[in-house]
Every structure is written in structure tokens, then in C-alpha cells.
Amino acid sequence: MECFDSHQPTSRECRLRIHAGPTSMALDLLVQASFLQAQEHDLAFVVLRDIGAEKRRQVLERVFFHDVLNTVSKISSLAYLLAESDPDPQSEADYKRYLRQLAEEIGEEIHAQRALLAAEQGDLRVRPVELEVADLMQEVAASYRHHELARERSLQIGPISAGSIRTDRTLLRRALGNLVKNALEATPVGGAVTVSAETRGGEVSLLVHNPGFIPELIQRQIFQRSFSTKEGEGRGIGTHSVKLFTERYLGGRVSFRSSETEGTTFVVVLPGEPTSAS
DSSP states (O other): OHHHHHSSOEEEEEEEEEEETTEEEEEEEEEEEEEEEETTEEEEEEEEEEOHHHHHHHHIIIIIIIHHHHHHHHHHHHHHHHHHSOOOHHHHHHHHHHHHHHHHHHHHHHHHHHHHHHHHTTOOOOOEEEEEHHHHHHHHHHHHTTSGGGTTSEEEEEEEOSOEEEEEHHHHHHHHHHHHHHHHHHSOTTOEEEEEEEEETTEEEEEEEESOOOOHHHHTTTTOTTOOSSSSTTOOOHHHHHHIIIIIISSOEEEEEEETTTEEEEEEEEEEEOOOOO
């Protein structure tokens, strides 16, 4: 439309979702339009170029390198405090515990980025095991209850139906972890994020709720790779990776609902396994 109005070449980036049966994929495109006039008709010559690879590079540069270097900086500062100061025993224990947490976070970040690249290239291997739903949700909550994002916020466990699922534990934990981190970021100070699970019709739904509201314009783009509500180029890998892992590799589906009165709930639905007899 801008090309028609100005009669000048123009270009814009476009995010496009393609649905194929139960699965979908996101395309990042550069749309270039040039004005043409033929037999008194105004025409536009349009070229769509896939820039997904460039967007993936931006994701790595911004999310991976920036965030990893940020964590390394924190590790360096704590190591300096331990080496150069003379902390009391309680402070020293706190520093060491935080150092271990940061080391685990940086390792998890590296593994998550490696898995995401393999998933997008179709090279990710799935290793399914049977998991008790209650144990899984307790584990996810414990992993992020003392995360930096949870400072001055609480991470609670809601109702969890008994049941089990057969799935890849690592991939599912990463998917749920991304949802929990996003929920913590969207929660105001003093607020709470709640994880819960319910079993219905042979399926298990894993839910992550926060009190925030997602505006409608953002809702339309929430699962696209390069879209994010955060500042800076190259963000937007969290919800995209959740959808990619869940729907392409775990045989499930992911959705969300958001309202100003009820807050936002993301739901990961997976095939359930029969509950073991007691």
C-alpha cells in the first residue's frame, strides 16, 4: 500500500504463520515492493525473501551471547567478593550457593540454545520416558522458585491431578521453564505465578498462570520466533521454542488465554498415560 501511495520502491519485514493440519510454523520475510504502470494500470512487483536465518543469528547474538555474558559477569563479581573480601560464614555460604545457581543457569542456557537450533533444523532427538505429573510440576517450581526473576514474587503450585505422561523430560522441562520465566517477568512485584495440571479425556494439561494481561495486538504474534515484548533486536525465542518443542517433537499442543480480569494462562496439552494402580 505504501508503494502504491508513493509510487516508490519500499520494503518492510513481515511475520507470517503457516498452518498445516495440527501444526504451524512461523516465517520471517522481507517484503520488497516496486511500482509499475502497465496499460494505465497501477501495479506492484512484490518479492518475498525468507530472512529466517538472519533472525536466528540475531536471536543468538542478543539472547544467547548477551544473557550468557551477563551471567558470567555475575559469576566474576561473586568470585571477586570471595577472593578479596573476608565475608562472615553466612554471607560466604550465600555467595557459594548463588555461584552454583549461576553456573547451573549458564549450563542450562547453553543446552537450551543447542536444542533450539537442532529443533529448527529437524535434527533434535526425542528420548521419551514416563513421568509422574505431580513430580514434574514440583520439579519445575523448585527450579525457578529462587531464580533471579522470582525476586519479590512467589511461585506457587496449584491443583495437580494424578496421572503420568510419556514424553521427553528435558524438552518438556525447557518448554515449561520458558513459560514460567515469561510469567515471572510479566508479574508485578508482590504477585504470584501458579503452575498446575489437570487430566481430562486421556490428555494432561500443564498450566502456567500469571496475573498480567496480554494486549490483543501482542496476542496475535505471541508464538512467532522474532517477536517479543522485550526491548532490543533479536528477542522472542521463549514462546516460539515452547510451541516448536511441544507441537513438532512432543506430540502435543500449546495455547493461551488472557483477559484483564483473569490474567494470562499458558496451557501445554500432552497425551496422558493411565494412572498406575496403587
